[in-house]
Amino acid sequence: MPTWSVYMVRCADGSLYTGIAIDVEKRVALHNTGKGARYTRARLPIVLVWRMEMQSATDARKAEIDVKRLSKQEKESLVTP
DSSP states (O other): OOOEEEEEEEOTTSOEEEEEESSHHHHHHHHHTTOSOHHHHTTOOOEEEEEEEESSHHHHHHHHHHHHTSOHHHHHHHHOO
């Protein structure tokens, strides 16, 4: 059974984008080719800054929603070690 991940990338304009994927590295590469989400297409290049593995797609989607509801400051605290 594949492992899903929730991930955040930092866009060239400093903003953060959150998504889910099975293969995060492949997904980030796809974003960087301009074939990912519309949001990231206008803000290239992007860099992976955070990820969390989940047991299922459902868990990943729920976690993605939770992360997207965080304030910018709370998201920054996740990506800053």
